[in-house]
């Protein structure tokens with residue numbers, strides 16, 4: 301075989317291999333989703349969504365859990381979005397590029413890799429105990445916000461960095477101030493990327509269980525929370541609780557709750573993809 | 586050959602720094618006085634002094650890396666953003682030192698516009714591109730903005746080609762049209778100086794020709810400084826030419842003279858294409 305043929309063969313082989321790997325990943329996911337759907341779909345009903353938890357599996361619902369999840373999600377967004385994007389803009393656009401900046405950058409990247417349970421312990425000590433928030437939604441949301449802040453900061457900085465310098469030059473050369481350039485050119489050009497990062501970080505937060513268990517989210521909350529200082533539970537904790545019970549009925553409940561949780565994450569990721577495509581097609585250069 | 590590689594001592598041979606005036610009422614718009622520029626430890630501009638006549642076209646020529654862009658960007662302080670940039674000496678616009686701490690850079694750039702090597706329109710409509718400079722000044726009067734947009738597009742000889750699609754995405758224009766849009770955008774804020782850093786190097790000959798005609802036309806009202814690698818272009822459009830080599834000003838003066846009868850061998854060699 302000559303050289304051209306060999307490289308063509310390698311090309312083909314690699315393409316096949318890639319195909320096999322991709323398909324098997326998708327298959328595993330499909331089997332998993334199919335299994336959950338098969339188990340839980342029948343259990344899903346309006347009643348299931350609107351019922352409080354109960355000792356009896358067939359009367360139990362996920363009302364408190366999904367309300368709790370939404371509360372946590374909204375509060376986490378309100379806290380982490382301005383902080384994370386603000387910090388990202390500051391570090392990338394205003395921060396001096398010195399040793400301290402490099403040090404901070406490395407550490408923020410490292411923080412993104414710290415196991416979530418460590419954040420839970422931090423939240424327990426700082427928010428629940430020292431700041432005396434108790435086992436409240438606020439304490440949980442603050443903890444999750446801390447957890448996803450590094451991800452948001454890093455993705456914000458990356459999106460800002462991807463804006464071509466020619467656009468900044470053009471704006472500056474017309475007499476724009478630094479902030480005018482950032483606000484009018486850099487942010488619009490990078491907003492799709494920033495938003496995508498934020499949503500992906502949030503969809504990670506929705507699925508987090510460990511840190512919330514540590515800050516004291518309860519499996520059994522008889523009332524839906526009304527304010528940020530109420531006790532709460534969230535979907536993943538409810539699921540965790542149900543699957544650990546011996547009775548088969550509860551496992552079915554768990555499957556039904558998983559479907560709801562999956563739906564929430566899929567919708568969020570869908571929004572992220574949609575936004576990215578929309579902004580990308582608008583921002584071609 | 587020996588003298589080619591050696592660094593000429595700027596004090597040894599005096600370099601003319603002032604071009605001849607066409608008439609008495611012309612004055613020097615931009616003046617550089619003993620300017621040194623450093624990027625960190627590297628000295629990119631070595632003690633250059635040169636005066637630029639108002640309402641004239643001045644070309645900067647010289648081999649790649651000799652400091653043309655660096656020197657050009659001193660006049661609207663675009664080098665200020667570069668890490669390690671440091672300047673000594675004085676640059677003045679209408680006799681006023683533009684590196685004085687009391688000068689607001691934003692104000693300076695409204696007077697000294699710039700056109701870049703690669704057309705860089707904003708990812709917005711044609712209209713909004715031209716209007717941008719006015720909007721950031723806080724101008725809200727939409728009639729005024731529209732008038733100025735149309736006027737600027739006409740000045741940049743682009744209006745007739747795009748008058749029906751002012752709302753079209755600017756990035757959908759051809760390269761040459763984009764560059765004329767960038768010129769219109771710079772003109773819209775009514776600068777008195779226009780800096781152009783190789784404005785035609787990314788364009789085809791026909792588009793380049795259009796830009797050259799346009800530059801020639803703009804000379805009536807603007808002081809234009811243009812960096813170019815294209816000797817024919819420099820010869821065609823400019824009144825005065827400055828030849829830079831390794832951060833130094835080798836020769837400066839009337840374009841015709843520089844191209845037909847330069848004083849320095851090095852200038853001669855560069856212009857005839859023997860090096861660079």
Ligand SMILES: Nc1ncnc2c1ncn2[C@@H]1O[C@H](COP(=O)(O)OP(=O)(O)OP(=O)(O)O)[C@@H](O)[C@H]1O
Nearest residue numbers: 624627629647648649650651652653654655656667
């Ligand atoms: N940001 C920077 N940091 C450090 N050195 C730089 C920087 N920009 C330019 N230089 C150096 O300064 C010198 C002059 O660069 P400049 O871009 O002004 O040259 P030029 O004459 O415009 O070249 P070209 O014709 O290739 O555009 C070069 O040696 C270059 O390496």
Ligand SMILES: [Mg+2]
Nearest residue numbers: 653654655782
């Ligand atoms: Mg250059």
